[in-house]
Structure formats: C-alpha cells, structure tokens
Amino acid sequence: MKTDKDDYIDARLGELLKETLPTPQRDPWFTRRVLNRLPDRPSRASRWVTALSVAAALAVLAFYWRDLFVTVASCRVVTIGMLALYTLLGAVTVSVVAAIVWPRLSRVM
Amino acid sequence: MLTRIEELQLIARCVTVDSRRAFGRLVEEYQQPLRRFLLNLTGGDSDLADDVAQEAFLKAYSSLRSFRGCSRFGTWLYRIAYNEWVSQVRRRHEERMGDTTYETEETHTPSHSSDARMDVNRAMASLSEPERTVVLLFYMEDRPIKEICDITGFPSGTVKSHLSRAKTKMARVLSK
Numbered sequence: 001m002k003t004d005k006d007d008y009i010d011a012r013l014g015e016l017l018k019e020t021l022p023t024p025q026r027d028p029w030f031t032r033r034v035l036n037r038l039p040d041r042p043s044r045a046s047r048w049v050t051a052l053s054v055a056a057a058l059a060v061l062a063f064y065w066r067d068l069f070v071t072v073a074s075c076r077v078v079t080i081g082m083l084a085l086y087t088l089l090g091a092v093t094v095s096v097v098a099a100i101v102w103p104r105l106s107r108v109m
Numbered sequence: 110m111l112t113r114i115e116e117l118q119l120i121a122r123c124v125t126v127d128s129r130r131a132f133g134r135l136v137e138e139y140q141q142p143l144r145r146f147l148l149n150l151t152g153g154d155s156d157l158a159d160d161v162a163q164e165a166f167l168k169a170y171s172s173l174r175s176f177r178g179c180s181r182f183g184t185w186l187y188r189i190a191y192n193e194w195v196s197q198v199r200r201r202h203e204e205r206m207g208d209t210t211y212e213t214e215e216t217h218t219p220s221h222s223s224d225a226r227m228d229v230n231r232a233m234a235s236l237s238e239p240e241r242t243v244v245l246l247f248y249m250e251d252r253p254i255k256e257i258c259d260i261t262g263f264p265s266g267t268v269k270s271h272l273s274r275a276k277t278k279m280a281r282v283l284s285k
Binding site: 009010013014016017018019020021022023024025026027030031033034035037038039041 | 127129132133136137140141144145148149153155158159162163166167170171225226229230233244245247248249251276279
C-alpha cells in the first residue's frame with residue numbers, strides 16, 4: 001500500500017528527473033522530415049484514370065444487364081447458353097464491384 | 110494541446126482523405142514528448158532517438174487504420190515507438206546499448222548543478238532497460254500505471270516491481 005512517504009519520494013524523484021534529464025527543443029524540421037518520408041500519394045491524373053475506368057466498367061455492365069433482361073423478357077424459353085451468360089455477367093459484376101468497394105472498405109477497417 | 114475529439118478528427122482525416130496536413134499536426138503535437146522519452150531511453154543519443162521517433166511516426170501513419178481509439182493516440186504512438194526501440198536494441202546488441210552514457214549535447218537541460226545531473230545520469234545508467242523505460246514513463250512523462258502497461262505490454266505487477274526496484278537502485282546511487 002502506498003504511504004504519504006512514498007508519494008513524497010515519487011514527487012521529489014519526478015521533480016529531480018524533470019529538472020536534470022535533457023529535453024529536446026521542438027524541431028520544426030523534424031515534422032518536415034517525417035512528412036517527406038511518407039509514402040507517395042496517387043497522383044491526380046491516376047485518380048482520374050481510375051474514376052473513368054470505374055465509370056466505364058459500370059456503364060458496360062449496366063448495358064449488358066439491360067440487354068440480357070430485354071432478351072429474356074422477349075423470349076419465353078431460358079436456354080443453358082443464357083444461364084451461362086447470366087452467371088458470367090454476375091461473376092464479372094461481383095468482381096468489378098469488389099474491386100471498387102474493397103480498397104475503400106479496407107481503408108476504414 | 111489537442112483534445113481527444115480533435116485528435117480523432119485529425120486521424121479520421123488522415124484515414125479517409127489521406128490528409129498530410131492532419132498527420133503533420135499530430136506529429137507537431139507529439140514530436141517533443143516522444144523525442145524526449147526516446148532521448149532519455151537511448152541514454153542521450155539524440156540521433157538515435159530522432160531516428161526511432163521518425164520510424165515510429167511512419168509506422169503509426171501506415172497502420173493508422175488499425176487505430177481503434179480505445180486509448181489516446183499518444184499511448185498508441187508511444188507503444189509503437191517503444192517496440193521500435195526494442196527492435197533497435199535487439200539489432201544493435203543489447204549489451205552494447207546498455208553501456209550508453211548520458212550525453213546532453215544539442216538539448217535543452219534546465220539549469221541545475223552539473224553534479225546533480227551526473228548523479229541522475231549515473232542513477233539512470235544503473236537501471237536495466239525495462240526499469241529505465243518504466244521510470245521515464247512514470248516520472249518524466251507522468252503516465253499512469255495502466256498506460257505504462259499499454260505502452261510496454263508488461264502486466265501491472267511487473268510495472269510496479271520495476272518501479273520499486275528502480276527506486277531502490279536510484280536511491281542507492283543518489284545517496285552515495
């Protein structure tokens with residue numbers, strides 16, 4: 001159990017260490033050096049290219065999904081070929097969406 | 110000094126929009142206490158202390174997404190810095206690092222008699238590396254036992270026994 005004497009010794013020892021041990025001055029260049037060593041950010045151009053690629057991929061997928069729905073609605077029979085096409089389109093959609101969402105999700109997690 | 114909310118806002122900006130300015134603000138806030146802790150941990154080697162502090166900030170930046178906000182950013186940063194220091198010690202062979210003498214070059218030392226400074230340096234040099242860490246965190250950085258446990262990963266009983274042993278050793282050296 002801590003006594004008053006312990007508290008006094010702790011306080012004196014704390015004072016002594018603070019008075020005698022060295023304290024570095026605030027160094028404005030230290031912050032600059034740290035910031036200069038941070039990993040590069042993606043450039044503005046590459047961000048635009050990524051955004052345009054994502055938009056193009058989503059547009060192409062939307063077009064094919066719409067086309068597939070129109071085809072299925074117009075003919076009454078669903079063939080194996082159509083099912084295969086659905087599956088393929090589904091897989092492509094999932095991978096595109098995952099490629100868009102995953103980096104953002106992993107940044108937050 | 111930043112409040113906890115301000116700290117969390119800065120961290121959120123770093124994580125969501127990769128704001129370098131926000132991270133710079135955090136570095137600005139914590140550089141002096143962290144460099145002081147490391148300077149005294151390294152026995153006064155300011156170059157080594159600054160290297161370890163820089164590495165700690167870089168590691169903190171790259172793993173900022175894993176910061177859960179359960180503790181203060183400072184505690185988390187000190188833990189990274191301490192782990193970095195421990196791995197540096199391992200790399201540079203512990204026995205050689207233990208022999209470091211306290212230097213006070215290029216640092217601000219409050220006016221105090223050089224005898225007292227030498228006594229304190231001798232007392233600090235007499236401590237083992239974990240004891241010195243615990244003493245610095247407790248007396249210099251005013252960290253409570255719980256935070257020292259978070260930083261060093263020692264159980265609270267070990268922290269308390271390191272503190273008690275360190276006090277005895279320091280008292281012996283200082284009373285000579």
